Amino acid sequence: MGRTSDAREKILSAAQSLIELRGYSALGVAEICKAAGVPKGSFYYFFASKEALALAVLDEHWAGQQATWTRILNSAAEPLQRLRRLFEETEAGQLVGQQSCGTVSGCLFGNLTLEMSNQTEAVRARLQEIFDAQVGMVASVIAEALERKEVTVIDTREAARAVVAQLEGQVLFAKLYNNTHRLGPLWANCLALLGARPPREAVAGI
Amino acid sequence: MGRTSDAREKILSAAQSLIELRGYSALGVAEICKAAGVPKGSFYYFFASKEALALAVLDEHWAGQQATWTRILNSAAEPLQRLRRLFEETEAGQLVGQQSCGTVSGCLFGNLTLEMSNQTEAVRARLQEIFDAQVGMVASVIAEALERKEVTVIDTREAARAVVAQLEGQVLFAKLYNNTHRLGPLWANCLALLGARPPREAVAGI
Structure with missing residues (x-):
């Protein structure tokens, strides 16, 4: 895992856990970023949309x-x-x-x-x-x-x-x-x- | 269908259609009431919560x-x-x-x-x-x-x-x-x- 992709990996990992717990529709980007411990700005650097995630x-x-x-x-x-x-x-x-x-x-x-x-x-x-x-x-x-x-x-x-x-x-x-x-x-x-x-x-x- | 339960039936029917289309989590009570054509107050007269619905x-x-x-x-x-x-x-x-x-x-x-x-x-x-x-x-x-x-x-x-x-x-x-x-x-x-x-x-x- 390269340093530049740490935030992306954290977002992906948090998103997968949250989706497994509560499904996709009810999740918000802010919640995913909070669980991943990354600033919300990072999300849109790596993912164009919640669908892309x-x-x-x-x-x-x-x-x-x-x-x-x-x-x-x-x-x-x-x-x-x-x-x-x-x-x-x-x-x-x-x-x-x-x-x-x-x-x-x-x-x-x-x-x-x-x-x-x-x-x-x-x-x-x-x-x-x-x-x-x-x-x-x-x-x-x-x-x-x-x-x-x-x-x-x-x-x-x-x-x-x-x-x-x-x-x-x-x-x-x-x-x-x-x-x-x-x-x-x-x-x-x-x-x-x-x-x-x-x-x-x-x-x-x- | 009795007159008193018309609103309840409308809410149930709208909720079922919306759940089939988009799932449960993403739905809000306001949206269900709008689709059912009933005032939001009616919802809580018939259903204690979204879970009860x-x-x-x-x-x-x-x-x-x-x-x-x-x-x-x-x-x-x-x-x-x-x-x-x-x-x-x-x-x-x-x-x-x-x-x-x-x-x-x-x-x-x-x-x-x-x-x-x-x-x-x-x-x-x-x-x-x-x-x-x-x-x-x-x-x-x-x-x-x-x-x-x-x-x-x-x-x-x-x-x-x-x-x-x-x-x-x-x-x-x-x-x-x-x-x-x-x-x-x-x-x-x-x-x-x-x-x-x-x-x-x-x-x-x-």
Whole structure:
């Protein structure tokens, strides 16, 4: 982190925390700058608008998450085990968040999709790119599993959408019930969606 | 609608439309009253707070949706066909909304879960009751299908959570991509989640 970008990083970090706590619409630039500990003038030096900040928060968050997903989904493990690992790390990540701030914050992308996609087209487009990328990464793993005849899907991309939709839906419940155990059935549900032969313990988990 | 409750109904209706368009946090009481065409004093006659209004909006919306779900899920049709009908009516309902306001508004309960559940415990509790009721209704249908040996789930309530999570996840995508066709795969995905033998056309839909 270079010296010149310290203020920008502080603003981004404060904005992400505040957005996770309270959403985007209710936040003001003054509040973000106060939480970041930077003068309000700095904000408009780095960001043309609050919308520009939202886009930067999305990019920053996706850069981190994309690295995690790439590490997990491109690993040398068997394809379906990589998906299992993705769900386990998602649950662990939400638990860390809950332990640090008291509540499950859910998925920043899902949160901002429901809050903002009908309000700003730039944010909608960026969120579409992010979810397209997520679906593409999951679809590649499903395609590998299909080659190994471990799943029975016909359209790998549609199957990946179902898996990511299930993930978003269960994360929504984990947030609503403030309980990360809601993410426990993701693996068994994923196997069912993919028409995979579930291992014994996964069946018991349904 | 009694004369005395006209203003209350107008406020509720305006609030629901505005919340669907722009979320809850960014709304002010003055704006809601202006859209409803009622004096601001009326608001506090009917609602103790903006949070009380949010709860009333949830109750009103759930009353309507619960009636629809009950009609569909308690019908004389075969159990799995009732679930299919639920998905078809959900897609049709989102399409009507899109045609009237230009964008897919998604699920009010999902929207407010992600926006508000970590901010007000009263809203969180009400949304939990609503989703518990949805899951219970779907679980009853799954139990009927299980008795007929049409599905192979072990825990009907967990299976119902998976179905409702898939619904919420795909509605999120329908809103993000402003495209109700995103809801098309719900039926095939539901059959997969329930371990049902899918009809030929459902397989083709995956």
